[in-house]
Amino acid sequence: MLASALLAMLAVSNTATANTTEAEESAYEISDFDWLDQTRSRAVPVRLYWPANVQPGASVPLVVFSHGIGGSRKGYSYLGKHWSSHGVASLHVQHVGSDSALWRGNPFAVVERLHDAAQESEAMARASDVSFALDQMLSAATGKMGAAVDPQRIVIAGHSYGANTALLTAGAQVVRDGQVISYRDPRFAAAVIISAPPFYGENNLAAVLGQVSVPTLHVTATDDVIQIPGYRSGADDRLAIYDAVANPTKLLAVFRDGSHSIFTDRSFTGGPSLNAKTKAATADLSLAFLDLVFRGDGAALTQWRSDWQPILAQARGMDTASVTSRQHAVNN
Template sequence: MKRRACFALLLSAALAPAAWADGAAGFTTLDLDWHDGARQRPVPVRLYLPVQADAARPVPLVVFSHGIGGSRMGYRYLGEHWAAQGYASLHLQHVGSDRSLWGGNPFSLVDRLQGAAQDGEAIARVLDLRFALDTLLAGPLAPRIDATRIVAAGHSYGANTTLLAAGARLERQGLTVDFRDPRIKAAIVLSAPPFYGESDPAGILAHVTVPTLHVTATEDVIRIPGYYSDAQDRVSVFEATGSRAKALAVFEGGSHSIFTDRRGTGGATLNPQVKEATRALSVAFLKRVFEGDEAAIRQWPAQFAGIVARFTRSGL
C-alpha cells in the first residue's frame, strides 16, 4: 500500500505542476504544460475535473477554446460550473493567438492580430484541440473521462476552432480543408464570427451535423483593430450550420466580451445575469444531448425571459 500511495503522489506531481482542489464545489483544477513534439508547439491546458470522476464513473468532457488574446485561465466561470455539475472541462491555450498578442510594441498590434487570424494559426488551433484530446485520452486520467461523450466549445475565434473540429470545411487552392474530429459529439458556440475572409457561411458550415448550441447578444459586435463584425453575423453562423438539432439564444443588449470572465462589459447588472443564463443553458443542452432530458432546455426561456431577446431550438 505504501508503494502504491507513493506512486500515486509521484504521478500527481508529474501531471500537474499546479493543482488544487475545491472540495466544496466538487472539482479539482489541474494546470498541465503539454508539448506537441511533432509540431514543436506548446499546448498549455487547464483541466477542471469533477471529484467523483473515476474509472467506475467516467464523466463527459467539454474541450474549450479561447478567443483571440485569451489563455487557459479564462472562461473560469464556465469551467468551474461545468465541473461542479459533473462535466470535466479542458481549457486550451493557443500560443499563436493567446494573451501574448497584447504585449510588445503597440504600433505592431494590428499586424499581430491580423497574423493570428490567418489560415496557419486557425489550423494550428484545431490541431491543438486534437493533440490535447489525444494526450488526455492516452494518459493516466483517461479512465476518468467518458470518451463517447465529448463536446467542443469556444468563444469568438475559439468558436471558429470549435466549428472546425465539429466538421466545418474550407476550400483552399482547390482542396478541401477538413479537420473534423469524430470524437466531438456536440458543440457549444459562443459569439462565432464568420470565418476570416469568407463570404459563404453555408458552404463552410453545412457539414457541421452534430448538435450545436449558439449563444450571442443583440450588441455582440466585434471591433478590434483591422476587423469588424456586426451582431447579425452570429445569427448567420447559426442559420448556416447544418445541424438538425440546434439552438440559438440571443440576449438583449450585452457585448461581444460579455461571455469572457470580464465582469463589467455589457453592463454591470446584465453581465452576471448573462453568465448565469449561459451556464444554465449550456448544462441544459448537455443534458438534452447526453441524457435525453429536455426538461431544463424547455424551461430555460421562461426562467431567463427578462434578458432573452430570442430563443430558437430545433430537434432539441
C-alpha cells in the same frame, strides 16, 4: 489611441467574474498541464477542471474549450467551474499563436499582432491544438482522469476565435487550391458556439458549414460586436453562422444588449448586473443543452427559458419535443 482602445475592448482579464462559493470550490479540482506537440514543435498548455469525488467506474462527460484571441487557459473560468461542479469536466486549451502574449510588447503594434494572429495558418493550428489536447487528455498523461472520460460524451466549445476553432473541429471546411481542408475530429459529439465570427473571405457559408453534423448550441447578444480593425463583425454574423449549419439539431440564444467580451471573465463589460446574469444564463444553458443531446431530457431547457426570458432577445430551436425527436432520429 487605437491601440489603447483595442486593449480596453478586447483584453481578456484573468479575474473571475462571479463569486465562487466554498461549496462550488470543493466540487471541482484544477490541474494545469504543459504539453508539447512534437510533430509541430508547438506548446499546448491546458487547464483542466475536474469534478471532485468521481466514483470509481464512473464515466465523466468532457468539454474541450478554445479561447478567443488574446486569451489563455486561465480564461472562461466561470464556465469551467460551473461545468465541473455539475459533473462535466472542462479542458481549457491555450493557443500559443493567438494567446495573451499578444497584449505584451509595444502597444502601438498590437493591431499588427492581432492581424498576424488572425491569419489562416493560426486558425488551422488552433484546430490541431484542440485535437492534440484531446489526445493527451485521453492518454496516460492525465492518469485516471483520462480513463474516466466518457468517449461518447465529448463536446467542443469556444468563444469568438475559439468558436471558429470549435466549428472547424466539428466539421466546417474550406477549399484551397481545389483541395478540401477539414479539421473535423469525429470524437466530438456536440458543439457549443459562443459569439462565432464569420469565415472571413468565404462567400458560401452553407458550403463551409454543410458538414457540421453534430448538434450545436449558438450563443450571442444583440450588442455582440467584434471591433478589431479589418475584422469588424456584428451579431448578424452570429445568426448567419447559426442559419448555415446544416444539422437541424441546433439551438440559438440571443441575449439583450451585452457585448462581445461579456462571455469572457471580464466583470463589467455590458454592465455589471447584466454581465453576471448573462454568464450564469450561458453556463446553465450549456448544461441544459447537454442534457437534451445526451439524455434526451428537455426539462432543464424548458426551465431555462422560463428563468432567463427577461434577458433574452430571441431564442430559436428550443422546442424540446421537436429537438428531442430530431436528435433521436440522428442517433438511430
